[in-house]
Amino acid sequence: SSELTQDPAVSVALGQGANITCQGDTIRHYHPNWYQLKPGQAPILVIFGKNNRPSGIPDRFSASRSGDTATLIITAAQAEDEAFYHCNSRDNDVYYWVFGGGTKLTV
């Protein structure tokens, strides 16, 4: 089965850019989805597929991929962006979803 690896924590100054990475072999085959998690709230999909934002997600969120690593890019981070971010993708070998361990973004 596949694994997705994320850095546990990233810090960014207000208004600066932040990159959150997700590394795993399945990334070579599938663009991951990215979720924002805040305590006590339902997780929110912020990026899906190659670089698509659901309705209502600010355009400061974007994504890229190179080889086995995908990156969630937050330009001009805002205070409300402080949250955990998890990547997810389909497993290479079996039919299920795998998640990264999550990255805590501190703004």
Add this chain to the structure above:
Amino acid sequence: HLQQWGAGLLKPSETLSLSCAVSGGSLSGYHWSWIRQPPGKGLEWIGEISHSGSPHYNASLKSRVTMSLDTSKNQISLELTAINAADTAVYYCARDSGKIDLWGQGSLVRVSS
């Protein structure tokens, strides 16, 4: 909108039962997943069930998991048997449209004797 409910405190060896109601839509056309997050850990996909009732389970939990749906009530359900402390987690129901794009608010389930 997904609204979840179920018992929040269980004893070891008991059965966890959670339900999730879909409002403002129907079960048709989607797969429905259950996902959990143990304290301080990452998200774990438990499994999913299609709108026609066909399930796929995470191999690590397959022997203990049952998912079902009730199309007349627009509800999905999760049962996890023989629970232990490692099953303590926030449990989420979620809609899968090819991507998991809608989540319930989460249900904290604690396993303690």
